[in-house]
Amino acid sequence: MSLISPAARDALQGFLEHERALKAASENTVTAYSRDLADFLSFMGAHKGAAQGLGPLKEVGVTDMRAWMAHTRGHGVGARSLARKLSAVKSFYRWLAEREGFDPTAVLSARAPKYQRKLPRPLPEDAAIRMIETMALQSTEPWVQARDVAVLTLLYGCGLRISEALSLTGADLPLGGTLRITGKGGKERVVPLIRPAREAVEAYLALCPYPCERGDPVFRSVRAKPLSARTIQKTMEAARNQLGLPASATPHALRHSFATHLLNAGGDLRAIQELLGHASLSTTQAYTAVDTARLMEVYAASHPRA
Template sequence: MSLISPAAASALSLWLDHQRALKGAAQNTLTAYQSDVADFLAFITEHKGERQGLAALARITVTDMRSWMAATRAQGVAARSLARKLSAVKVFYRWLAEREGFEPTAVLSVRAPKFQKKLPRPLAEDSARALIDTLEFQTQTPWVAARDVAVVTLLWGCGLRISEALGLTGVDAPLPASLRIVGKGGKERVVPVVPIARDAVDDYLRMCPYSLEPDRPLFRGVRGGALSPGAIQKAIASARLQLGLPASATPHAMRHSFATHLLDAGGDLRAIQELLGHASLSTTQAYTAVDTSRLMEVYNRAHPKA
């Protein structure tokens, strides 16, 4: 941050505190925000030839913004990553403009570069079942096999993120009829636990050689510490190779599959949004690879005037 003026550095720090305390931003989000905005402020310093105080930052022009975007792309940054950086800068500028009383139109009016959004690729239902079944044979240690099956069953059966599944502790066992999950940004949701997931976790707990402690992770690594996401990713990668499934068959694909299979079975899109913990329905739409005709079907069935 040596290229950034003390006033700008202080403003960035205050903004991050604001995002953490009032917006509930996750630590990963805050880390990305800090890096993206700091890089932008450093560029402006070099571009202008001097450190930029808050008054100078209020005078940033559309041309300045385009110069930053061009320089960032020239460094090999992909359009998707640049769009994320621009989003962070805009969020910072909205806050700064309100705090300092200036008009941020020059920053907010800049359009993000276009890029092809990659839609998630859920597994077919029979492939998801086969993947879970095949996990049992990826290790010669029975309790480890039961553990991997339990974790992946939670991803598919309850729509948990892998971090949420691995964040469960001994106090959550035996699994109740529903789990209270704290997801991204501290957003809380209640997730029903299907019997197959509860049974899989029970099987693992009966076989696990480590004692169940309320404040320790529910899922353990082979040495007794917290299970890492990499161990589950490795087990799934091995299973998908045996089944001839594509590289897109990942732990997160099981969460995608949960949503898609619920929708295919007649589930309500809004209810699925709540189960996944999405703030935006458009995110849920992408997860489930919903096309316009399917959305209209849901609309026509649910709208009171339909």
């Protein structure tokens, strides 16, 4: 941070507060922005030969951006990570330009390197069901068995993120036909709660030895603390090893499975976008690519002229 001027540091903090307060960015996102932008500002200081105040920052040009991107790639940063860092820089410059009244075109016109987007890796339908069943075999405590089954049933049955499932509290009880979920960026959505998911949670609550008042987490650890995502990840790792499933069989893969299996059954892409809480339809469209990739594999393996 030594090559970041006080004015630039203040601007960075102002931007982070803006993202946290007005954009409802998660702490993980704010931390990533802070790290990426500090690196960018430090580079510009070294590149220009002095800590960059707001004046020089307004004058960052195309060649400066190219130098920063080359420097970043030269330190082993991959194309995907560089694209993320560039996105953070552009967000910062949009905010700064609006605040300070300058033209940020040179920064905003910088193009991210192309990279191959990773496709979601869902489980086949039978594997998803076997995974949920096998989770119940990972503990000798009936309430823990019911807990783990309930969590995975919410992921696969409702398309929740693991963080969303574990954020449920007594205020969400008693369960009805829908769940109101607060997802990334504080965005709310309402998802249908299918009967197997509701019954799985109710079975867990009937066995759980800890009370669940309005402010209490629904899912608890064996020591009555809020259940951590890591606990579910480790238990699922043991279950997938028993089933001979790949390392991609994670809690998030069940959310992918929810979307892919809905799409395969004729689900509308826009509806699936709403159920998943995706801000952009392009994110949801990745599932159509999965379906196409699988179709081409079948084609290559079975077509008589392939």
